[in-house]
Amino acid sequence: MSASQQVLTEEEVVKCLSRLYNILPRAYVDEIIGKVRGRRLTREQVEKLMLLAVTAYYRTIVDPGEAIGIVTAQSIGEPSTQMVLRSFHYAGLREFSMALGLPRMIEIVDARRKPSRPMMTVYLQGEYAKDGEKALEVAKRIQLVTIENVAKSVDIDYISGTIVIELDPDQLRYWNLTLSDVRKALDRIRGKGAEVKLEGYNIVVTLHEIDPVKLRRVRDKILQTRLAGIKNVKKALAKKEGDEWIIRTEGTNLEAVLTVEGVDHRRTISNDIHEVAEVLGIEAARTVIMRELKRVLDEQGLAVDVRHIMLVADIMTWSGKVKQVGRHGVAGEKESPLARAAFEVTVRNLVEAALRGEVERFRSVIESVIAGKYVPVGTGMVELMMEL
Amino acid sequence: MSSRSSRSKSKSSKKEKLLLSKIAEHELVPRAEIVPKDEAKRILKQMNAAPWQIPWIRASDPLVRIIGAKPGDVIRIIRDSPTAGKVIVYRIVVPG
Numbered sequence: 001m002s003a004s005q006q007v008l009t010e011e012e013v014v015k016c017l018s019r020l021y022n023i024l025p026r027a028y029v030d031e032i033i034g035k036v037r038g039r040r041l042t043r044e045q046v047e048k049l050m051l052l053a054v055t056a057y058y059r060t061i062v063d064p065g066e067a068i069g070i071v072t073a074q075s076i077g078e079p080s081t082q083m084v085l086r087s088f089h090y091a092g093l094r095e096f097s098m099a100l101g102l103p104r105m106i107e108i109v110d111a112r113r114k115p116s117r118p119m120m121t122v123y124l125q126g127e128y129a130k131d132g133e134k135a136l137e138v139a140k141r142i143q144l145v146t147i148e149n150v151a152k153s154v155d156i157d158y159i160s161g162t163i164v165i166e167l168d169p170d171q172l173r174y175w176n177l178t179l180s181d182v183r184k185a186l187d188r189i190r191g192k193g194a195e196v197k198l199e200g201y202n203i204v205v206t207l208h209e210i211d212p213v214k215l216r217r218v219r220d221k222i223l224q225t226r227l228a229g230i231k232n233v234k235k236a237l238a239k240k241e242g243d244e245w246i247i248r249t250e251g252t253n254l255e256a257v258l259t260v261e262g263v264d265h266r267r268t269i270s271n272d273i274h275e276v277a278e279v280l281g282i283e284a285a286r287t288v289i290m291r292e293l294k295r296v297l298d299e300q301g302l303a304v305d306v307r308h309i310m311l312v313a314d315i316m317t318w319s320g321k322v323k324q325v326g327r328h329g330v331a332g333e334k335e336s337p338l339a340r341a342a343f344e345v346t347v348r349n350l351v352e353a354a355l356r357g358e359v360e361r362f363r364s365v366i367e368s369v370i371a372g373k374y375v376p377v378g379t380g381m382v383e384l385m386m387e388l
Numbered sequence: 389m390s391s392r393s394s395r396s397k398s399k400s401s402k403k404e405k406l407l408l409s410k411i412a413e414h415e416l417v418p419r420a421e422i423v424p425k426d427e428a429k430r431i432l433k434q435m436n437a438a439p440w441q442i443p444w445i446r447a448s449d450p451l452v453r454i455i456g457a458k459p460g461d462v463i464r465i466i467r468d469s470p471t472a473g474k475v476i477v478y479r480i481v482v483p484g
Contacts, residue, residue, distance in 0.1 A: 027473030258410050259403075265410040276416075281451040283465060284416035290470075306470045320444040320482060 007040045016046050024057050065381035067365070072308040076293075079302040080105060105296045108289060111273060111316065111324035118272045122236075122247040122257055123264040135238040135245035138262040141229065142249060143236035145175050147182070147203070148223040156219060161210035163219050165203040177227055185227050194218055230256045254279045277322045285322055289313040336360060338367035412454045419466045420455050423478070428462035431478060445479040452481055459483045 008016070013036055020029045032053055041049070062068060083102045107115055122142065128134045152168040167182065179198065186196050186203065195206045205222060207215060229236075235250040249257075252270040257263055258279070270276055271292060277285035290306070290313045297304050315330055316323050323329035331343050337353030338360055362368050365375045374380040411417055423431065432439060439462070445452055447459050457463050461481045469475045 025469075025472030025475070027469075027471065030473060255407065258414075259407060266413050266415050269416065279450065280411055280414055280417055281449045282445055283418050283420075283451055283467065284414065287416045310469075310471075314443070318443050320446040320449065320479070320484070 005042050005044065007042055008046060010037065013041055013046055016043075017050065020050060020053065023054055028053070028057065063378075065376075065378045067377045068311060072311045075308045076297075076304055076312065079297065079300075079304055082302060083300045100296060100299055105293065108273065108292050108296070109312065109316075109325045111322050111329065113274060115272055117250070118232075118252040118270070118275075120233075120247075120249040120252045120254065120257060120268065120270045122249060123267040124245055124247065124262055125264040128262040129244040129246075129264070132238065132240065132245055134262070135247065138260065139236040139238045139247045140175060141260060141262075142233050142247065142257060144229040144231060144233050144251075145177070145227045146223060147185070147225045147227060150175065150177065150182075150227065151223065154219065154223070156215055158210070158212055158215065161207040161215060163203075163205040163207075163215065163222070165205075165219075165222065167201045167203065169201060175228060181227060185225050186222075189221065189225055196222070230260070233257070273322055277317075282317050282320050282322070286313045286317040289316055289322075334364075336362075336364055336367045338370050339364060342366045342370065408450065408454060411450050417451060417454075418468070420451050420463050422455055422457050423462045423464050428478075431462070439480050443477070443479045444482045446484045447481055448484060457481045 014033055017029065017033050017036065020032070032049070036049070080102060083105075103116070122138075123129070124135055124138060128138055147165065147167075150167050150171040152166045152171075154166075155164045156162075157164070167179075172178070172182075179201070182203070183198050186198060189196075194208065197204045197206075203222065205218060207218065230253050232251045232253040233249050236247050237249075238245055238247050240246075252272045252275055254268070254270040254272075254275050255278075257268060258265045269288065270279075271288070273285050273288055273292070276288045290309050293309045293312065294304075294306065297309075312325070316325065323333075325331065327344060332340065334340050334343075337349065337358045340353070341347075341349040343349075343366075360367060362371060362373055363376065365377060368375045432442070435442070439460075442462070445463065447457075451465075452463070455463065459481050462478055463481060465477050465479060467475055467477055
């Protein structure tokens with residue numbers, strides 16, 4: 001029996017296959033090693049396997065010059081037309097609703113400053129995740145509590161120029177607040193032109209001059225005063241998902257939530273891409289763009305390869321900032337003036353480019369088509385020079 | 389948003405540090421390291437790319453602040469990928 005016919009031990013096989021790590025993506029090699037375990041292979045077979053794996057891999061990778069952007073645009077664009085059009089789909093999550101479907105997808109690629117439904121998924125640590133009571137406690141700490149939330153009644157006396165806000169002791173107890181907390185909050189907003197007093201469970205505001213418009217404005221300002229919780233978090237609900245308790249919030253403030261006791265700062269996430277980019281960095285934003293797009297497509301039952309979504313996320317985060325795919329981002333900041341003119345407001349773009357003295361280098365597709373040149377895609381990528 | 393975070397920075401760097409350490413542990417924040425200058429040069433040559441042709445990352449990015457990279461540095465990011473398991477990507481630190 002020759003050496004190549006000998007059955008190798010498992011370690012030898014793994015050692016041999018490990019060489020593939022330099023050529024193939026990690027996940028593929030791991031998969032191959034997983035499949036090979038427990039089988040008796042000879043050196044010859046292992047060599048053949050490696051050769052097969054590498055050829056199969058190189059057959060599937062994209063050719064140089066392939067117009068992947070167009071393929072991605074079509075691969076995401078076509079399924080989107082199948083989406084339940086414009087239906088603001090509200091998944092009833094107790095008191096929650098979230099934007100799904102096409103509106104949400106447009107929101108993501110447009111990189112809107114604020115999503116129409118900003119929300120956070122707050123994961124909890126250790127015992128907080130196991131105990132519903134404890135989870136509720138964290139939720140109470142996160143949710144923004146204003147005077148409005150603990151008020152029982154609000155009376156405005158337009159004749160004497162006073163506002164009386166009666167506080168609800170039960171509500172105060174529910175939020176673990178005391179009257180001194182209320183007093184402290186009121187001290188912070190004490191402004192000119194009015195006097196704020198706390199008498200028992202009543203907040204009495206007396207204005208120096210009687211003006212109905214001003215009276216109403218002062219009332220609103222006092223009702224909106226923050227007593228506890230985190231700014232912007234309008235609602236926080238503890239919910240059991242799988243075997244752990246999590247909190248879903250309406251309104252986001254990732255930076256503040258990460259440092260709250262009991263919150264698992266490793267997994268807690270917001271759906272506001274700009275906020276994630278600012279707090280966790282551009283790489284995290286890239287992942288969130290991918291996840292959110294994938295989620296929207298999955299929810300509609302559309303199968304789009306992740307690689308297309310990865311390309312979109314990569315382009316959007318290329319410059320280190322989240323950039324939208326539209327007019328003020330990827331398409332609008334193209335280097336070529338003709339490409340920009342082909343995209344939108346042709347004349348204005350051309351005039352502005354001329355005023356700035358921009359140079360057209362004919363390096364991409366649209367401008368080459370306009371000028372009747374070969375497009376630098378596929379076989380058009382190569383230039384040949386003949387030796388005469 | 390940015391005005392708020394910069395204000396809190398000047399108020400207490402200790403709080404900032406705590407936040408940064410928490411961010412570093414976040415599952416969406418990948419592992420990263422500064423690539424030594426000569427190695428960066430070699431890598432760029434291998435890619436046949438000028439420094440500005442590789443993806444950028446802002447100097448104010450939390451990831452950059454965690455590893456303490458300066459504008460001009462090339463950083464190596466070890467990122468989880470749904471298709472390839474782990475992939476290595478490079479970004480160049482730009483001011484801003």
